[in-house]
Amino acid sequence: MEILVCVKRVPDTAENEIEIKGDGTDIERDDLVYSVNEWDNYATEEAIQIRDNVGGSVTVVTVGDDEAEEVLRRQMAMGADKGILLSDDAFEGSDGRGIATILKAIVKKGSYDLILTGAQADDGAAQVGGMLAAMLDLPYASLVNKVDVGSGKTIKVGREIEGGNQEMSEIELPCVLSIQTGINEPRYVGIRGIRKVASVEIPTHGAGDLGLSADSVGTGAARVKRVDYFTPEMGAGAEILEGSIEEKIDKLIELLKAKGGLK
Amino acid sequence: MDFALIPPAIGSFWFIPAWLIYTLIPVVGITLFIYIIVMRLKPMVLAAPDKPINELPQRIFQVIKIWLLQYRHPRYMAAGVLHILLFSGFLLLGLRSLELMFVGIKPGFHLPGLGGTFGAIYGVLRSYAATWVLVVAVWAMYRRLVVKPARYEVPAKYGKPHTAEAVFVLGLISILVLAEGFFEGSLVAAQKQQGMEAHTLAPFTLAWIFHHVLAAAPKGMLQFIHSFSYFVHDVTFFFFLCFLPFGKHFHVITSLFNVFLMRVQRGNIKPVKYGVSREQLDDLESFGVKKLEDFTWRHILHFYSCVDCGRCSDNCPANAVGRPLSPRFISIKGRNLVFAKYPVFGEPKAGDEPLIGTTYEEDEIWSCTTCGACEQECPVGIEYIDKIVDLRRGMVDEGMVPQSLQKPLSAIEKRGNPWGKMEKKRAEWTKALDESIHVKALDAGEQAEVLYFVDSITSFDDRMQSIGQATAKLLHSAGVDFGILGKSEKDSGHEVRRFGEEMLFQSLREHNTEMIKESGATKIVTADPHALNALKNDYEGLPPVEHVSQFLLKQVRKGTLKFKPIEDGNKVYTYHDPCYLGRHNGIYEDPRELIDALPGIRRVDMLRSRDRSFCCGGGGLMLFYEPEEDQRMGVLRVKMAEEAGANVIVTACPFCLVNIEDAIKVAGLEGKMEAIDLSELMAAHLVD
Numbered sequence: 001m002e003i004l005v006c007v008k009r010v011p012d013t014a015e016n017e018i019e020i021k022g023d024g025t026d027i028e029r030d031d032l033v034y035s036v037n038e039w040d041n042y043a044t045e046e047a048i049q050i051r052d053n054v055g056g057s058v059t060v061v062t063v064g065d066d067e068a069e070e071v072l073r074r075q076m077a078m079g080a081d082k083g084i085l086l087s088d089d090a091f092e093g094s095d096g097r098g099i100a101t102i103l104k105a106i107v108k109k110g111s112y113d114l115i116l117t118g119a120q121a122d123d124g125a126a127q128v129g130g131m132l133a134a135m136l137d138l139p140y141a142s143l144v145n146k147v148d149v150g151s152g153k154t155i156k157v158g159r160e161i162e163g164g165n166q167e168m169s170e171i172e173l174p175c176v177l178s179i180q181t182g183i184n185e186p187r188y189v190g191i192r193g194i195r196k197v198a199s200v201e202i203p204t205h206g207a208g209d210l211g212l213s214a215d216s217v218g219t220g221a222a223r224v225k226r227v228d229y230f231t232p233e234m235g236a237g238a239e240i241l242e243g244s245i246e247e248k249i250d251k252l253i254e255l256l257k258a259k260g261g262l263k
Numbered sequence: 264m265d266f267a268l269i270p271p272a273i274g275s276f277w278f279i280p281a282w283l284i285y286t287l288i289p290v291v292g293i294t295l296f297i298y299i300i301v302m303r304l305k306p307m308v309l310a311a312p313d314k315p316i317n318e319l320p321q322r323i324f325q326v327i328k329i330w331l332l333q334y335r336h337p338r339y340m341a342a343g344v345l346h347i348l349l350f351s352g353f354l355l356l357g358l359r360s361l362e363l364m365f366v367g368i369k370p371g372f373h374l375p376g377l378g379g380t381f382g383a384i385y386g387v388l389r390s391y392a393a394t395w396v397l398v399v400a401v402w403a404m405y406r407r408l409v410v411k412p413a414r415y416e417v418p419a420k421y422g423k424p425h426t427a428e429a430v431f432v433l434g435l436i437s438i439l440v441l442a443e444g445f446f447e448g449s450l451v452a453a454q455k456q457q458g459m460e461a462h463t464l465a466p467f468t469l470a471w472i473f474h475h476v477l478a479a480a481p482k483g484m485l486q487f488i489h490s491f492s493y494f495v496h497d498v499t500f501f502f503f504l505c506f507l508p509f510g511k512h513f514h515v516i517t518s519l520f521n522v523f524l525m526r527v528q529r530g531n532i533k534p535v536k537y538g539v540s541r542e543q544l545d546d547l548e549s550f551g552v553k554k555l556e557d558f559t560w561r562h563i564l565h566f567y568s569c570v571d572c573g574r575c576s577d578n579c580p581a582n583a584v585g586r587p588l589s590p591r592f593i594s595i596k597g598r599n600l601v602f603a604k605y606p607v608f609g610e611p612k613a614g615d616e617p618l619i620g621t622t623y624e625e626d627e628i629w630s631c632t633t634c635g636a637c638e639q640e641c642p643v644g645i646e647y648i649d650k651i652v653d654l655r656r657g658m659v660d661e662g663m664v665p666q667s668l669q670k671p672l673s674a675i676e677k678r679g680n681p682w683g684k685m686e687k688k689r690a691e692w693t694k695a696l697d698e699s700i701h702v703k704a705l706d707a708g709e710q711a712e713v714l715y716f717v718d719s720i721t722s723f724d725d726r727m728q729s730i731g732q733a734t735a736k737l738l739h740s741a742g743v744d745f746g747i748l749g750k751s752e753k754d755s756g757h758e759v760r761r762f763g764e765e766m767l768f769q770s771l772r773e774h775n776t777e778m779i780k781e782s783g784a785t786k787i788v789t790a791d792p793h794a795l796n797a798l799k800n801d802y803e804g805l806p807p808v809e810h811v812s813q814f815l816l817k818q819v820r821k822g823t824l825k826f827k828p829i830e831d832g833n834k835v836y837t838y839h840d841p842c843y844l845g846r847h848n849g850i851y852e853d854p855r856e857l858i859d860a861l862p863g864i865r866r867v868d869m870l871r872s873r874d875r876s877f878c879c880g881g882g883g884l885m886l887f888y889e890p891e892e893d894q895r896m897g898v899l900r901v902k903m904a905e906e907a908g909a910n911v912i913v914t915a916c917p918f919c920l921v922n923i924e925d926a927i928k929v930a931g932l933e934g935k936m937e938a939i940d941l942s943e944l945m946a947a948h949l950v951d
Binding site: 012014015016017031033035078185186187188189190191192193195244245246 | 544545550659660661662663664666668669670672673674676677678683684685687725726764765766767770
């Protein structure tokens with residue numbers, strides 16, 4: 001099975017304190033650390049497990065600048081066979097549709113049975129997977145938490161529904177799946193693993209290589225434009241507890257007791 | 264020469280002269296024994312290299328102390344005394360057994376030097392030794408079969424109990440000494456009957472008892488007993504010798520070597536591979552132990568040497584709280600695998616089956632806090648920490664790391680601390696200090712004589728920052744010129760290394776070493792024993808490192824620090840020895856002396872203290888790991904403090920404080936028990 005996994009380099013929410021720039025145009029990016037988007041990491045692990053079971057290869061692709069290469073190497077250290085970097089100044093400022101357009105172009109250049117994306121990105125809006133499937137006119141299943149690959153032309157995919165229950169669907173190959181966290185336990189990648197793939201060639205494609213006209217992607221083509229970032233005003237009835245963690249906990253317990261939430 | 268009875272060397276078996284048989288038995292026995300040992304050495308030859316054997320004087324000292332004098336045995340009094348008696352008996356009877364072997368070939372043979380006065384003295388000694396060995400063997404069988412100490416039990420998941428083997432060997436030992444007693448007793452009885460000169464038997468020895476019992480026996484019967492007991496002794500002796508390498512009694516042979524080769528330096532971790540330099544590490548195909556042969560040859564020798572006495576597991580905190588780890592079975596399972604894969608008779612089994620998932624389980628290997636209680640206790644010097652770390656290195660290399668540990672590891676890689684907090688906030692704990700106390704920022708160009716290495720938990724944990732503040736206050740009050748590295752400090756990597764992520768550890772070590780050297784400090788002090796151990800035993804080429812308790816004690820002795828008396832007379836303090844201060848670095852007395860410097864303090868020791876201290880739950884990455892366990896180690900520890908009659912637990916480690924404070928809440932002892940760090944206690948009682 002030939003599998004393509006679309007991944008993204010994002011500011012790591014666990015290791016950053018996200019603050020908004022004074023002018024409201026972006027978040028403060030000076031002191032951020034980045035990693036591979038968590039959902040994408042589960043998607044890569046799933047792809048590797050499928051490949052290990054039924055054979056084939058796993059390719060990881062990302063749209064980003066030169067620094068995005070580090071997440072491709074990381075996924076290759078996990079076990080992906082190949083990485084592709086899609087990078088071009090023309091891609092900058094793309095909206096979800098723009099990113100899907102770029103990804104569609106690389107999918108068309110290959111021959112993939114299965115295309116995986118994360119269900120969403122830490123800094124995204126959960127758009128790309130669905131748009132990519134629609135543009136490719138391929139079947140699409142989202143929030144997938146289980147993949148059963150048999151030998152036939154169809155696979156079974158699962159989704160968690162209310163009450164912890166499981167729903168299973170059948171879907172024809174080739175298809176696009178957006179992967180939910182918890183589908184597996186992604187393996188650990190250490191410094192040693194990344195060093196091992198440090199010298200593997202990663203091809204980079206720009207708009208021209210992909211046959212994309214500059215006006216189909218990037219800021220110009222974006223139909224959704226970001227206009228502002230701000231921290232909401234505190235609403236009526238909201239209260240932010242101040243002090244050390246111990247003090248905050250004491251106040252919280254006091255409040256819960258006062259409102260009858262704790263006895 | 265007249266014989267009261269025909270000696271074994273002169274008789275015959277039908278038409279075959281007995282001396283021939285008694286030459287063949289040792290020849291066959293020894294040949295077989297050598298073959299078995301060669302087969303047992305085979306997996307050791309195929310195993311990974313181990314460290315070169317240096318530090319000879321210390322090793323010889325350890326052999327004398329731990330092997331010959333059985334120093335660790337009386338830690339379990341009953342079993343220890345039994346073993347010392349049995350061991351000394353064995354040593355004494357060794358010569359006699361050698362001599363007896365030749366008696367079957369040459370009548371009346373004496374080993375050179377054992378003929379005269381010395382021989383007579385030796386004769387008395389070994390007769391008593393044989394007698395007490397029998398008493399001890401029977402007593403040991405009674406313990407195995409009737410008393411059944413709990414630590415000998417084998418949980419069902421680890422296989423069948425080993426009682427049968429133990430009793431069988433005790434039986435063989437009994438046969439040996441009984442046969443020897445009958446051999447000698449029957450001869451002396453016959454000599455007396457015939458009015459010949461008989462050598463004097465030491466009273467109340469086996470031979471003495473038997474010669475009385477047989478005093479009136481007919482000569483034919485005495486002859487039969489004499490010849491038969493010799494035959495039984497000879498055959499049993501060589502059977503016993505060849506049986507040893509098949510089970511836990513292999514230690515009779517291997518323990519001497521095992522003790523000679525045991526750890527001399529504590530607190531350290533073996534390199535990924537001996538003989539491979541730091542620069543060559545990237546070229547290694549594989550890291551750590553994944554298959555049996557990845558263990559070092561010394562580790563295979565450990566498997567051979569395990570006596571199955573259960574002392575390690577009896578002291579293992581992970582085992583005590585029901586985690587799926589029992590160090591004893593790390594050895595026993597390892598040995599079973601070596602024996603199965605490299606049989607004495609037949610071809611070695613092919614295949615490189617991974618150890619994890621077959622012999623060992625992932626959770627088993629992650630359960631260890633590396634507290635070192637098992638190594639402290641083992642009477643034959645078996646080590647576990649290096650094996651656990653090597654197995655973890657193998658799992659890390661294969662990506663088998665629990666999700667709970669992946670986040671903190673990645674945060675350490677990116678931000679230099681397991682919580683992923685911003686580097687620039689590493690010195691924020693100093694903001695709460697009194698304005699009169701200036702903590703120099705060595706990362707901002709200031710210079711100081713002493714570097715206070717804070718490490719991650721004290722820098723970032725809201726509660727533990729108070730340890731940093733107390734330490735700074737104490738250093739300031741003692742007039743010490745000190746500073747910190749601030750944002751230039753990264754996690755010491757102590758647990759990163761012990762959790763098997765060697766390359767990440769090395770990059771942390773490289774960074775911190777550079778920063779420390781650049782700071783120009785000539786001394787390092789830390790209040791975190793894990794940082795202490797890392798800087799002292801994992802890093803190289805740094806200025807001398809001390810724990811704050813050592814450093815402060817010198818100040819107290821000099822009189823630069825003065826303390827107020829304890830106000831609350833109802834408080835009874837107990838000191839909990841942190842593993843990485845105590846067992847791994849031998850610092851037991853300094854913190855106690857420091858506590859006792861507080862006027863009017865009442866301090867008691869817990870039953871488990873000093874080198875038998877009980878781990879509170881582990882530090883560093885262990886705080887993030889989610890083990891399967893029935894209860895928390897800390898809860899057991901807090902109850903031990905309660906039993907000792909204490910109501911304040913003093914620790915000298917931020918991780919101990921986290922675990923113990925949590926445990927007090929879990930144990931429902933809030934209000935009855937409190938925990939405090941040594942530096943906090945001392946700082947609170949400073950005379951202003």
